[in-house]
Amino acid sequence: MPACAHDFIHADNTEYMKQKGCTLFAMVDCVMRWRYTHDLDYAKKIYFLLKGAAEFWDNDLVLKDGVYYDAEDAAAEQADGNNNTSTTLAFIRLVYPSLIEISQLLKVDDDQRDKWNDVLAKLPPFPIVPAESIDHMGDKGGQTLADLIGPEAQGKMVIRNAETGYPFPNPMYKVYHDFNERGSSPGMSSAQVIFPGWAIGLESSDGERQAALNTITYAAQWYDYNNDCTFYPGAACIGYDPNEILKNMDGLIDHHMAPNFMFLTGGGGTEDFAIVPATISAMFVQSYQRNVHVFPNWPMDQDASFGDLNACGGFLVSSEVKEGKVSFVKIQSNAGQECRLINPWTGARVRISSDKTLPITTAGDLIKIPTQVGETLVLVPQP
DSSP states (O other), X not given: OOTTHHHHHHHOTTTSTTOTTHHHHHXXXXXXXXXXXXXXXXXXXXXXXXXXXXXXXXXXXXXXXXXXXXXXXXXXXXOSSOEEEHHHHHHHHHHXXXXXXXXXXXXXXXXXXXXXXXXXXXXXXXXXXXXXXXXXXXXXXXXXHXXXXXXXXXXXXXXXXXXXXXXXXXXXXXXXXXXXXXXXXXXXXXXXXXXXXXXXXXXXXXXXXXXXXXXXXXXXXXXXXXXXXXXXXXXXXXXOOHHHHHHHHHHHHHHHBOTTSOBOOSSOOGXXXXXXXXXXXXXXXXXXXXXXXXXXXXXXXXXXXXXXXXXXXTEEEEEEEETTEEEEEEEEESSXXXXXXXXXXXXXXXXXXXXXXXXEEEOSSEEEEOOOTTOEEEEEEOO
């Protein structure tokens, strides 16, 4: 991205709707593919794109009292007064580490990494606040989010859309059971911090995870004009009730899907094709934090199997659950990285067979497996 990109993006307040975070959102798929595959040839293709996006944010973020400040970044289209937008903070935390990693692997831009690391180190925390502190839709002196939800929301923490400005999606908590479509917001949603932001997940702190679960509960964007495509996989990624996810997905399919599998949502488009596969895959495998989790969010009383789903680090994972138990885990390593697998057989010893090395038996809640490029591993519980 050329040096004038900053001026270009700010030049047209109508076309980009003040949603500066879209410069990062456009990088999300690239970063996901890199993290899933660790394909260095692909990394070479996307490096200058990632670097260009970072160039914009390196110059746009304002350092105030030792913290980088994201000013006037509309989570909702055209909204004024939005500062420290949650999705932008999540996307920076997603994009910059991969940019740094690829820079190191390609041995380029050594002089830029200090800046990128400084940005990561000095980002503000996500605006996680009590529901009763949120003026609904920004109407000062009006009803709070907790007022709209009811007594059960008092004292519950949620992820705000931004530190200031447009506060929270229009909650569909009490009305979504009728399957009707509604618009929760004109733009981005704080639930996207979970997916596709990959900033909060099963391995996050108890406080962050609970705030994310509350955000899913109260936003309830199960039948939303804009955000179905990210809301369902976000619910799976944070470990929301899997039966509730599947029940609502059935409702979405029954009430809003066309014969060509396109969801007829008011604001969505081709991205809605991804609702079902993105959600189901997140219920089967998660890996975007530190470790690989198999069947992390699946109702274990339902038999299921999957094959060759991507896991971060260049792995393809296959597994099966039958009669409430995981039968096996197969892992193909395409990048030769260490695989860190949460033991799906809690407390049991595990036998690991390989097509390149002798079998071993191990135990523990976390199984660390060095791998070779092209190696296939099969793990089963030890009788």
